[in-house]
Amino acid sequence: xxxxxxxxxxxxxxxxxxxxxxxxxxxxxxxxxxxxxxxxxxxxxxxxxxxxxxxxxxxxxxxxxxxxxxxxxxxxxxxxxxxxxxxxxxxxxxxxxxxxxxxxxxxxxxxxxxxxxxxxxxxxxxxxxxxxxxxxxxxxxxxxxxxxxxxxxxxxxxxxxxxxxxxxxxxxxxxxxxxxxxxxxxxxxxxxxxxxxxxxxxxxxxxxxxxxxxxxxxxxxxxxxxxxxxxxxxxxxxxxxxxxxxxxxxxxxxxxxxxxxxxxxxxxxxxxxxxxxxxxxxxxxxxxxxxxxxxxxxxxxxxxxxxxxxxxxxxxxxxxxxxxxxxxxxxxxxxxxxxxxxxxxxxxxxxxxxxxxxxxxxxxxxxxxxxxxxxxxxxxxxxxxxxxxxxxxxxxxxxxxxxxxxxxxxxxxxxxxxxxxxxxxxxxxxxxxxxxxxxxxxxxxxxxxxxxxxxxxxxxxxxxxxxxxxxxxxxxxxxxxxxxxxxxxxxxxxxxxxxxxxxxxxxxxxxxxxxxxxxxxxxxxxxxxxxxxxxxxxxxxxxxxxxxxxxxxxxxxxxxxxxxxxxxxxxxxxxxxxxxxxxxxxxxxxxxxxxxxxxxxxxxxxxxxxxxxxxxxxxxxxxxxxxxxxxxxxxxxxxxxxxxxxxxxxxxxxxxxxxxxxxxxxxxxxxxxxxxxxxxxxxxxxxxxxxxxxxxxxxxxxxxxxxxxx
Numbered sequence: 001x002x003x004x005x006x007x008x009x010x011x012x013x014x015x016x017x018x019x020x021x022x023x024x025x026x027x028x029x030x031x032x033x034x035x036x037x038x039x040x041x042x043x044x045x046x047x048x049x050x051x052x053x054x055x056x057x058x059x060x061x062x063x064x065x066x067x068x069x070x071x072x073x074x075x076x077x078x079x080x081x082x083x084x085x086x087x088x089x090x091x092x093x094x095x096x097x098x099x100x101x102x103x104x105x106x107x108x109x110x111x112x113x114x115x116x117x118x119x120x121x122x123x124x125x126x127x128x129x130x131x132x133x134x135x136x137x138x139x140x141x142x143x144x145x146x147x148x149x150x151x152x153x154x155x156x157x158x159x160x161x162x163x164x165x166x167x168x169x170x171x172x173x174x175x176x177x178x179x180x181x182x183x184x185x186x187x188x189x190x191x192x193x194x195x196x197x198x199x200x201x202x203x204x205x206x207x208x209x210x211x212x213x214x215x216x217x218x219x220x221x222x223x224x225x226x227x228x229x230x231x232x233x234x235x236x237x238x239x240x241x242x243x244x245x246x247x248x249x250x251x252x253x254x255x256x257x258x259x260x261x262x263x264x265x266x267x268x269x270x271x272x273x274x275x276x277x278x279x280x281x282x283x284x285x286x287x288x289x290x291x292x293x294x295x296x297x298x299x300x301x302x303x304x305x306x307x308x309x310x311x312x313x314x315x316x317x318x319x320x321x322x323x324x325x326x327x328x329x330x331x332x333x334x335x336x337x338x339x340x341x342x343x344x345x346x347x348x349x350x351x352x353x354x355x356x357x358x359x360x361x362x363x364x365x366x367x368x369x370x371x372x373x374x375x376x377x378x379x380x381x382x383x384x385x386x387x388x389x390x391x392x393x394x395x396x397x398x399x400x401x402x403x404x405x406x407x408x409x410x411x412x413x414x415x416x417x418x419x420x421x422x423x424x425x426x427x428x429x430x431x432x433x434x435x436x437x438x439x440x441x442x443x444x445x446x447x448x449x450x451x452x453x454x455x456x457x458x459x460x461x462x463x464x465x466x467x468x469x470x471x472x473x474x475x476x477x478x479x480x481x482x483x484x485x486x487x488x489x490x491x492x493x494x495x496x497x498x499x500x501x502x503x504x505x506x507x508x509x510x511x512x513x514x515x516x517x518x519x520x521x522x523x524x525x526x527x528x529x530x531x532x533x534x535x536x537x538x539x540x541x542x543x544x545x546x547x548x549x550x551x552x553x554x555x556x557x558x559x560x561x562x563x564x565x566x567x568x569x570x571x572x573x574x575x576x577x578x579x580x581x582x583x584x585x586x587x588x589x590x591x592x593x594x595x596x597x598x599x600x601x602x603x604x605x606x607x608x609x610x611x612x613x614x615x616x617x618x619x620x621x622x623x624x625x626x627x628x629x630x631x632x633x634x635x636x637x638x639x640x641x642x643x644x645x646x647x648x649x650x651x652x653x654x655x656x657x658x659x660x661x662x663x664x665x666x667x668x669x670x671x672x673x674x675x676x677x678x679x680x681x682x683x684x685x686x687x688x689x690x691x692x693x694x695x696x697x698x699x700x701x702x703x704x705x706x707x708x709x710x
Contacts, residue, residue: 010642024368030213031092031099034191037253038260040164041109048116048126053385054146061113067144067151067270072344074151074238075167077268083109083164084130084138084157089247089262091453094217095412097224098197098453108138108160122146149278153268156174164260165242165268173236174632175252176620177528179229179492180502182513182521183222185620185634187252194228194248196449196467196491199503205512206546216412222512225521226449226503227492228448228467229528232257235622235631239279241529242268245468245493262463276623281614282531285497287568288484290441292611294319295597296486296571297584298515301325302348303355312585312651316594317601320441320486322571323361324369326352328380330414340416341370341389344438347382350622352438365441367486370434372447372473373409373416374398375686382563388433392419396481397426400456407455421472422465423458435480442481445498448473448491467493474498481514488569492530499568500525502535507542507552507581509651514539516649520634522567526616531567533618534569537561542577554589555651555686558581561593562689563647565600566639568607568617592687598710599687606703610640625661628677633659636690642700643668646682646690655683668704 010209041092045061052059057074060066066076075081087104108130116126126142138157145152157163169175174186181187182199200220202209213219230248231241242248244261251258257514273279293701294317306323328345339345342353356366374392375385392398398406399418404419413482419430437443448470455462465472470491481487488499502521508514520642522533538557543550552560552575561584575581584593610617619638622631630636636646636658646658660676667674667682668691674680682690693700 016704021244030209030219032193032224032429032620034628035102037108037251038083038164038258039109040254040256041111042082042084042131042587043077043700044110044112046113046128048113048128050116052116052118052124054118054124054144056148057144057151057659059116059124059144059324061116061126069149069151069272072272074272077166077168079166080109080111081166082111082130082140082142082157083107083166083258083260084140084160084264085162085164085260086159087161092217092307093452095410096198096447096450097200097218097220098195100193100247102193106133106138108133119306146245149272150557151270152267153270155268155543156265156448158264160264162260162262163264163266164258165240165266166256166258167240168256169234169252170236171255173234174622175234175257176622177229177232177239177524178223178250179528180225180227180500180525180530180533181223182225182502182517182524184529185520185524187223187250190223190252192223192228192250192252194230194250196226196228196470196493197224198449199226199513200224201506201513203513203517205506205510205514208543208550209512211548220513222481223509226490227470227500227525227530229492229525229530231528233276233279235280235626237273237276239271239273240268241271241494242266243494245464247463247467274568276626277615280527280529280531280616280623282529283497283614284531287499287532287611288442288486289482289608290319290363290487291569292607293317293601294570295600296322296367296569297603298319298322298324298571298573300574300578303351306355307583309583312590317597318364320365320367320571322367322369322444323349324444326368326438332379337413338369339377339380340371340373341377341380341384342370342374342433342437343384343388345382356440362441365486366439367441367443368437369444369446370437371445372419372421372430372476373411374419375414375416384423389417392417392426392429395425395429395700397423397429399451402454402456407452409450409452420458421469421476422460426458427476431476431480434477439485442485442487443477444501445473445477445487445489448489471495486569487535492525494529494583496530499532499534501571502533502541505536506550507539507575508550509556509649511649513541515556515647516635519563519637519647519649521615522618523620523634523637526618527620527623531614531616532568532611534567534571535564536573536575537564537565537571538573538575538581540573540575542575542581544577544580551577552581554582557584557589558592558596558686559648560688561596562687563645566618566643566645566691567598568611570597570600595710596687599707602707602710603703606640606642606699613640621661628661630659630661642693642697644692648684653684655681657681658690658692660692665692666695666701666704667692668707671708
């Protein structure tokens with residue numbers, strides 16, 4: 001019952017007109033189009049030329065800049081290794097779909113090093129100037145510190161608005177990460193803006209993207225995401241991450257990595273390791289044990305509907321029921337939406353306590369929903385007992401507008417305001433609101449990516465805090481979360497510890513914005529600091545309009561659920577148009593879905609070990625079998641260390657190709673053995689996507705034996 005991307009889809013009559021234009025080959029320019037590549041610049045070592053030994057690293061300043069670790073290049077550049085500029089990013093915001101226009105008045109990229117000195121063990125201090133641009137020079141200072149496998153970087157360019165670290169890439173060096181990027185995981189050749197925002201609808205799927213962009217400004221691009229992360233890894237066993245929260249532009253065109261951060265100082269690290277696992281380990285909060293042993297089923301519509309749907313799923317392994325409409329529904333042009341008043345709607349759930357008690361008796365947790373917005377409740381049927389909107393307004397707890405008053409954000413059907421998470425009193429107050437929510441198992445903590453760049457805050461600059469906002473929202477939820485509650489977030493940024501979900505996909509099969517894109521986002525997130533991600537079974541966004549109509553049938557729903565069985569959490573969603581989409585309690589879905597929940601439950605002990613690890617639960621093959629042909633594929637993954645999963649991503653398919661790593665591999669469903677280091681085609685019945693384990697893995701073999709016995 002979430003909005004923004006979703007509510008922006010009341011497209012109206014513009015669909016057919018724009019669809020005709022795109023069908024005719026008439027291009028509609030995207031606001032996310034990449035700008036031109038900035039000049040590569042030059043490097044001059046001058047009198048600082050030489051080799052500097054930092055212990056763990058050696059720095060070579062000569063005709064090029066190069067840093068080595070045990071003789072292996074870690075950071076190098078044939079041209080300029082630094083750059084800086086003066087200018088600004090101008091932002092446009094449509095329902096949380098932020099797009100930027102870069103303005104550069106000056107760009108300094110010709111680097112002169114004037115001094116270099118080892119000032120302490122393992123520390124090299126460098127300084128110099130950029131060649132003058134339009135008569136203006138700019139000084140820079142760079143400090144490198146060696147700590148074993150880590151090279152710390154501190155770059156300062158006083159008076160700059162944006163500074164850039166630059167480095168070359170080897171010819172065969174894929175670059176992955178930068179958050180939950182819903183596109184092919186090798187980002188080489190792409191330009192990525194790291195700004196938390198709505199991911200968009202279509203995201204390159206045409207004519208849908210052009211239609212949605214032209215009519216609602218909500219099309220997105222292949223690299224717009226709720227959960228960007230300032231961290232990347234390469235298949236050459238090196239990784240780069242940085243500390244600044246300001247928006248960054250990462251340009252991976254022209255065989256190099258250019259990281260431009262909109263500030264005058266960047267602190268970063270190049271890390272190397274003997275194995276890829278050591279580059280992606282990320283501490284995170286544990287999942288409650290109950291989440292590993294049964295599905296979390298989304299249900300709404302009132303007490304009677306919840307009971308009816310549960311009855312239809314008799315025999316399923318269910319650990320939780322997620323009731324997002326606990327606050328009641330409102331009707332908009334988009335369809336049914338939630339009332340963001342954050343109190344129980346007694347008209348919809350008059351016997352809530354009895355329902356919760358019934359579920360508790362069956363060992364089923366109850367989860368709810370909340371986001372950091374507030375709305376006026378004047379038109380809510382039955383009214384409210386406590387008016388949170390006016391409480392927050394009177395106490396000054398709301399994000400402000402530069403013209404005065406609260407920042408009112410259009411939700412395409414109603415307006416909402418944001419609680420100011422930089423105000424300690426406001427956070428404490430809203431924390432009490434969250435604590436008062438009626439639930440036993442946790443909640444979906446939606447949004448977090450919507451802070452306007454021109455907002456007025458109690459404390460801080462919105463340009464710095466925009467990306468930090470998801471973490472502030474996470475920290476508030478964590479401060480009131482019970483020890484056995486499951487609280488999952490959509491937006492993210494560096495420092496996150498919470499579990500996440502992969503946001504809103506179309507109810508479709510495609511890799512732009514459908515089921516296949518969900519896998520891409522999960523794998524990329526795992527490679528850059530988001531180790532525990534799951535998703536909405538069946539997707540979220542269905543479209544009724546002509547030309548772009550998208551709904552899910554039983555096959556899509558079951559194919560989607562069958563590989564989420566091999567993930568940290570199995571959670572369903574009714575979607576934005578429940579009546580038009582297949583649901584897990586439909587007669588043609590239920591038998592197969594019930595069986596899938598049993599497989600999920602059989603994996604409980606193994607899953608608990610996987611999610612307790614600091615490695616991604618769902619792992620790109622480059623982590624488990626680096627250097628193999630399998631490591632190049634984005635459409636298969638490892639669930640933990642033992643199981644290779646190859647989701648079926650095409651309608652009507654009864655088999656699919658799997659690239660097996662070297663060794664001997666056993667199909668879970670039949671016990672059939674395959675020789676590895678080859679591509680094989682494996683039969684794939686509904687509920688049985690290709691899932692294999694190594695023949696010598698006796699623990700996995702025992703799990704497989706129990707699954708076959710179900």
